[in-house]
Amino acid sequence: xxxxxxxxxxxxxxxxxxxxxxxxxxxxxxxxxxxxxxxxxxxxxxxxxxxxxxxxxxxxxxxxxxxxxxxxxxxxxxxxxxxxxxxxxxxxxxxxxxxxxxxxxxxxxxxxxxxxxxxxxxxxxxxxxxxxxxxxxxxxxxxxxxxxxxxxxxxxxxxxxxxxxxxxxxxxxxxxxxxxxxxxxxxxxxxxxxxxxxxxxxxxxxxxxxxxxxxxxxxxxxxxxxxxxxxxxxxxxxxxxxxxxxxxxxxxxxxxxxxxxxxxxxxxxxxxxxxxxxxxxxxxxxxxxxxxxxxxxxxxxxxxxxxxxxxxxxxxxxxxxxxxxxxxxxxxxxxxxxxxxxxxxxxxxxxxxxxxxxxxxxxxxxxxxxxxxxxxxxxxxxxxxxxxxxxxxxxxxxxxxxxxxxxxxxxxxxxxxxxxxxxxxxxxxxxxxxxxxxxxxxxxxxxxxxxxxxxxxx
Amino acid sequence: xxxxxxxxxxxxxxxxxxxxxxxxxxxxxxxxxxxxxxxxxxxxxxxxxxxxxxxxxxxxxxxxxxxxxxxxxxxxxxxxxxxxxxxxxxxxxxxxxxxxxxxxxxxxxxxxxxxxxxxxxxxxxxxxxxxxxxxxxxxxxxxxxxxxxxxxxxxxxxxxxxxxxxxxx
Numbered sequence: 001x002x003x004x005x006x007x008x009x010x011x012x013x014x015x016x017x018x019x020x021x022x023x024x025x026x027x028x029x030x031x032x033x034x035x036x037x038x039x040x041x042x043x044x045x046x047x048x049x050x051x052x053x054x055x056x057x058x059x060x061x062x063x064x065x066x067x068x069x070x071x072x073x074x075x076x077x078x079x080x081x082x083x084x085x086x087x088x089x090x091x092x093x094x095x096x097x098x099x100x101x102x103x104x105x106x107x108x109x110x111x112x113x114x115x116x117x118x119x120x121x122x123x124x125x126x127x128x129x130x131x132x133x134x135x136x137x138x139x140x141x142x143x144x145x146x147x148x149x150x151x152x153x154x155x156x157x158x159x160x161x162x163x164x165x166x167x168x169x170x171x172x173x174x175x176x177x178x179x180x181x182x183x184x185x186x187x188x189x190x191x192x193x194x195x196x197x198x199x200x201x202x203x204x205x206x207x208x209x210x211x212x213x214x215x216x217x218x219x220x221x222x223x224x225x226x227x228x229x230x231x232x233x234x235x236x237x238x239x240x241x242x243x244x245x246x247x248x249x250x251x252x253x254x255x256x257x258x259x260x261x262x263x264x265x266x267x268x269x270x271x272x273x274x275x276x277x278x279x280x281x282x283x284x285x286x287x288x289x290x291x292x293x294x295x296x297x298x299x300x301x302x303x304x305x306x307x308x309x310x311x312x313x314x315x316x317x318x319x320x321x322x323x324x325x326x327x328x329x330x331x332x333x334x335x336x337x338x339x340x341x342x343x344x345x346x347x348x349x350x351x352x353x354x355x356x357x358x359x360x361x362x363x364x365x366x367x368x369x370x371x372x373x374x375x376x377x378x379x380x381x382x383x384x385x386x387x388x389x390x391x392x393x394x395x396x397x398x399x400x401x402x403x404x405x406x407x408x409x410x411x412x413x414x415x416x417x418x419x420x421x422x423x424x425x426x427x428x429x430x431x432x433x434x435x436x437x438x439x440x441x442x443x444x445x446x447x448x449x450x451x452x453x454x455x456x457x458x
Numbered sequence: 459x460x461x462x463x464x465x466x467x468x469x470x471x472x473x474x475x476x477x478x479x480x481x482x483x484x485x486x487x488x489x490x491x492x493x494x495x496x497x498x499x500x501x502x503x504x505x506x507x508x509x510x511x512x513x514x515x516x517x518x519x520x521x522x523x524x525x526x527x528x529x530x531x532x533x534x535x536x537x538x539x540x541x542x543x544x545x546x547x548x549x550x551x552x553x554x555x556x557x558x559x560x561x562x563x564x565x566x567x568x569x570x571x572x573x574x575x576x577x578x579x580x581x582x583x584x585x586x587x588x589x590x591x592x593x594x595x596x597x598x599x600x601x602x603x604x605x606x607x608x609x610x611x612x613x614x615x616x617x618x619x620x621x622x623x624x625x626x627x
Contacts (some may be wrong), residue, residue: 007617118496128587150588158500177624211503285610347521348462348540349548355460356552373460375517380509383516389528390537393478396502400509430520 006107007061011182015347023145024064024100030137031300032104032130032341036060036302042184043110044256045247047335049188056103056110066175066201067099069133070168070222073204084206084220086383087375091296094147094454097131098155098169102176102359104130107128107292108304111202114266117420122204128153167222171372172379172403173204180238184247192242195235203229207406207414212387219399223406223414233403241378241427249374255339256332258370258439263328264288266367267314270325276310277317277325279405284310308333316340324367339370339439342448346373346434350455354438357451361444369440374433381418381428461514462494462523466549466559469541472568476529477536482507484574486565490582491623492553493559500584501601506583515539515609523548535597560626561584577605577612578619 004016004026019026027033061400071092079085096189104127108114114122130136132149139149151160160166168175178197185193203225210218216307224233247253270276271288283301285293294302312323316330331338344350351373358369380401400418403424418424439450468475468488475481486506491496497508516525529538538573541549558564567575579593580602589597594613599606 001518043596049475122498124498125586132588153588159584159597161603348460348518349521349544351546352460352462352552375513380513390478390505396479396507397505397509397512399502400500401506430516 004289005337008060009062009065009178011062011186012065015061016068019129020111021096023093023141024096025356026141026145026268027100027138028061028127029099030135030141032138033057033060033101035300035303036103038305039106039108039110039302041110041180042247043189044260045184045188045253046249047256048192048250048253049247052188053182054183054187056106058105059180060100061176062179062183063102063197064096064100064177065171065188066197067168068096070204073163073201074222076203076220077408081410084410087165090166091151093145094151094155094166095168097142097147097152101131101152101177102169104138107299108302108307109260111259113264113292115257116261117293124156126296128157129296129429131156131309133296137218152413162220162447163298164220164222171222172221172401173224177236177240181236181243182400184243188247190243190246193239193244195239196232200224200229200232200236203232203319205406206406206410207208207412207413209399209404212376212391221404221414223404224417225408226405226420227408230417230421233417234421237379237403237424237427244376244378245433249376249433249435251435254372254374254437255337255341256438259328260374261370262367263311263325263332265454266325266328267310269367270321277314277319278311280310281306287370292311338440340445342438342440342452344436344438345374346374346436348428351436353455354436354451356439357455361447365444365447368436368444370434372437374435374437376434378427379418379424379428379430381424383430433458461497462518462545462555464493464558465479465514465518466541466545467501467525467553467556467561469539470546470549471558471561471564472506472546473540475539475568477486477572478512478515478539479504480568480572480575481539482511483572483579484564485511486579487567487575487582487619488560488564490579490586491560491563491619492627493564501580501583504604505580518545535549560623563622563626566620573605574612577602577615580605581616 002019006017009015009016039056041054041056041059073090105123130138132139132153142149144151154160155166155169158166158170167342181193182197185191198285205223205225206220207223208218209221241437259338268291271285276285284306286298287302311329313332314325315333317326355371382394382397398416403419404414405420406412406414416429459609467506475484483505484612486499499506499509500506519526523542526537527540578596584594584597595609598609
């Protein structure tokens with residue numbers, strides 16, 4: 001390849017793959033990566049926001065693009081430092097591969113399957129297996145191009161020893177977040193997600209994060225230049241806050257998620273007894289019978305079209321044992337809102353009491369309700385006074401969650417942004433949005449009224 | 459079961475947990491051994507750490523379900539977590555006679571120091587990421603040079619715990 005290969009993208013304009021990075025084209029062409037064309041980025045949000053039909057494929061290309069830009073900025077800024085220049089040269093291609101492949105373990109309907117079947121491997125673990133596991137075509141491709149699959153998997157798995165490079169793929173300032181906010185804002189049409197990506201990326205630098213006790217060595221971390229980056233970081237945070245409330249936790253979208261959670265659990269119940277309607281794809285049957293805990297080769301065959309294809313079949317069944325799955329499938333395909341919603345006072349104790357009472361209605365009704373407790377924090381921050389009271393824990397939290405500011409040199413101390421920003425302090429404080437919502441089918445209405453009465457008498 | 463009840467059962471089984479680090483490692487190890495916590499853990503300086511768990515503990519404390527009180531031990535200050543009356547009542551009302559799965563192992567783990575738990579938890583974390591044999595030792599020693607001398611001993615304990623889990627099952 002003598003010229004860069006370019007892809008048009010509605011968010012970033014042109015996504016360019018340079019000569020010398022041909023391995024990325026080969027990775028894009030793997031079945032593992034192509035499958036992401038058939039997994040929507042936002043699960044069921046398209047039922048609320050009709051434009052939200054974008055996929056994990058588009059997003060992964062965008063994450064690669066932003067990661068590549070971040071590497072270029074760091075190279076330009078710190079490349080003359082022997083150690084940093086060497087690390088970027090040595091591992092830059094692995095970082096690009098990790099950015100591109102970070103979502104290959106996502107199941108159909110994105111995070112929804114993990115909510116339906118919490119015992120299934122998390123998508124990040126699955127992604128690591130897609131990158132370095134024996135059942136995938138990716139490891140041999142990486143090897144052919146001189147890359148170690150284990151290094152790429154370690155970056156995705158947050159175990160990489162050079163933390164600032166891992167930060168590009170996974171941190172509070174990562175390429176993933178930078179892409180998904182803009183992309184989701186664009187495709188939903190919700191403008192709140194927009195922030196100044198160009199300025200943010202150009203404000204990146206390195207800094208050293210060191211715990212107060214000095215017992216652990218300082219770590220070179222991805223940071224923002226103190227003078228330039230603060231306001232764009234605040235914009236990014238506001239974008240995350242607003243997108244979360246307006247899009248990710250939108251009550252209509254959560255209603256559709258509740259609908260599908262009930263449908264998936266009902267499919268699993270029937271599949272375990274081998275009672276899904278005749279004609280169901282065998283791989284879908286196996287997938288639900290094992291509640292998603294299937295080997296990687298089967299996992300790769302499960303995408304949204306094959307599950308939705310089964311909904312069409314299930315919707316037509318007239319057998320009594322398929323009454324619920326047929327109803328839920330039909331209603332999903334026709335976007336008929338059949339679930340009612342009741343807002344409850346948010347709290348862990350209330351949730352536990354309601355859940356116990358609802359489970360008390362019996363297994364027959366288990367797939368007719370969903371209790372949805374959302375506690376959202378746009379920025380996770382230690383409590384006031386924690387630094388003095390519990391330095392190890394404070395450091396752990398800062399190292400995991402903080403957006404860091406530095407004066408621009410790698411040897412400069414990296415400081416958590418909240419020390420300088422009232423916006424971060426407010427959005428990271430204890431008073432954050434919480435919702436406890438109960439979604440249920442109308443047949444349960446009388447029981448819900450009774451439970452409500454009983455719990456309110458206590 | 460939702461996390462407040464299972465954390466309540468854990469506190470009921472062990473009485474109190476001293477230190478947030480210990481709480482994190484205890485839950486990570488128990489989750490690895492099959493107790494149905496569902497927290498996402500990442501790797502950090504002091505071993506596997508779940509910011510999701512940390513956020514939940516903070517929320518439970520805010521709701522008055524658990525108490526976190528400072529404990530001075532020599533020059534160190536740490537925190538003791540205990541269940542508040544409301545949580546004890548909630549657990550008793552909603553779970554009845556059911557106790558924490560692997561409660562005996564939880565008590566055994568709680569007797570260990572947070573450093574021991576950190577090492578065992580790190581071994582499990584690396585194993586679940588596909589590291590075994592020499593590769594596991596190499597990765598452990600790179601991440602935890604301070605504990606390198608104890609690797610074989612901690613690996614032995616980690617294996618014994620898994621055997622006990624199987625026996626209990």
